[in-house]
Amino acid sequence: MTSITPKSIVMVAGEASGDLHGSHLIHALREQLGSLFICGMGGKAMRAAGAKILIDADQVAVVGITEVIAKAAQVFKAMTQLKRLLAGLRPDLLILIDFPDFNLHLAAVAKKMGIPVLYYISPQLWAWRSGRVKKIKKRVDHMAVILPFEKPFYELHDVPCTFVGHPLMDSCTGRVPVRSAAPPNIDAPVIGLLPGSRASEVNTLLVNMLKAAQNLQARIPSARFLISCAPSIDGAIIHALLENHPLNHVDISHEPVSALFPKCDLAVVASGTVTLEAAICGTPVIVTYVVSPLSYWLGRALIKVDHIGLVNLIAQNRIVPELIQKDANPQMISDTALAMISDPEKYAAVCTNLAIVRERLGLAGASANVARIAAALMK
Incomplete structure (x- = not known):
């Protein structure tokens, strides 16, 4: 009897909040799809949820210009590792969580490889650098947004988009x-x-x-x-x-x-x-x-x-x-x-x-x- 190879997903979160949202998503994915191989970049929460964390998000998490400069080498190393992972694994899906400058670059890499890209938690294009929507349209297959006014923005630019609700409503607060x-x-x-x-x-x-x-x-x-x-x-x-x-x-x-x-x-x-x-x-x-x-x-x-x-x-x-x-x-x-x-x-x-x-x-x-x-x- 032949075994069925489980679907594979690369998930990338670069901050503590993204790691937490990623962990909840991993549980939801397994509830709906059963056996999955999920790996990528994240933290303790995603690891505890069952993902194979190859790159620790703490290595790339930055706040402010000075930290960006200080961690430039680590950010470059993480990007290189993820590019190799995508090329070697050829996953069924790449899920990107927030962390826009890093993740939009990785989305371009995945798109060239023919890997579908799902982006969860949008960059704040409505506040600044709205021109990035052109990159998103070219590189992302679907945007899953958590603020209600983001959906009309993406629809205006012909980007496939779903308002999924805010993850806070799934938490104790909700x-x-x-x-x-x-x-x-x-x-x-x-x-x-x-x-x-x-x-x-x-x-x-x-x-x-x-x-x-x-x-x-x-x-x-x-x-x-x-x-x-x-x-x-x-x-x-x-x-x-x-x-x-x-x-x-x-x-x-x-x-x-x-x-x-x-x-x-x-x-x-x-x-x-x-x-x-x-x-x-x-x-x-x-x-x-x-x-x-x-x-x-x-x-x-x-x-x-x-x-x-x-x-x-x-x-x-x-x-x-x-x-x-x-x-x-x-x-x-x-x-x-x-x-x-x-x-x-x-x-x-x-x-x-x-x-x-x-x-x-x-x-x-x-x-x-x-x-x-x-x-x-x-x-």
Whole structure:
């Protein structure tokens, strides 16, 4: 009796978030297709899910220009290894997860070899360097996107595309019941402070958040604060900043934001995916964003969107405040927070709009939807 050779997939993720999404996708692929050989570049999560990791994503993960230069040799080595892998294995499918500059180059290599390419989690073409869509049209067979407004963008450029839903809806966050839109107790509100998942963000943003909290506590003595310490942050950093800017009724939380947000009447957050997690939980937020003057100047010149918060981008309207650069100061943060929690109508309107954003993110099942697309491409 002859054995059937299982389908083979090369999967490439270059960052921790992509590794996590890749691991969920591997489970979904095996649930739908049974026996598969999956290998490529990723991290601990993809390895634990059963992929053969030939290149560790930590070798190529970079943040900022200086790290790109420092890791150039490792990035080149990883690309060379993946090119050899594609040439030797000739997989039935190449799945690329985010990590655009690297992955779009690899997509071109696969296309020349006749290997189908599925791209999961789109580059932010809608924000900047939209001309890359021409490369995607030539190199990618199907885009699986996680933000609802990305599908019309690709359809406009005749790129096969499916909105698969947001993977957050498959996580603990997606299972959190939406909180009540009832206004908080103005005499004892609970306010979350989420300064980010990188030490540079925490050092930049938390000082102003703590000063704003002091302003609020001077006006509302019973106000309580929950400071989120991400797994990637040394708690000593937060403790040191808190010693220099002390508060009453304050706790440092190491729990996931899906557990933190439901406890908060309002949260002051660093811009990023965390704003979507707040929307899913139904917790009003104030989005803050501070970078170096040079980065901000370059961003203003290159980025072509009206909002920085993903919540506002999906709503296509500024439904939560954004305090950027000099506006992310203690007085503005505290004044904005007080205005939100002390106006029941405004507070209820924000909650209603966040519920709409949650609905637009789609239902749970992003990984399963991507797996179905993958199966179709391998037929």
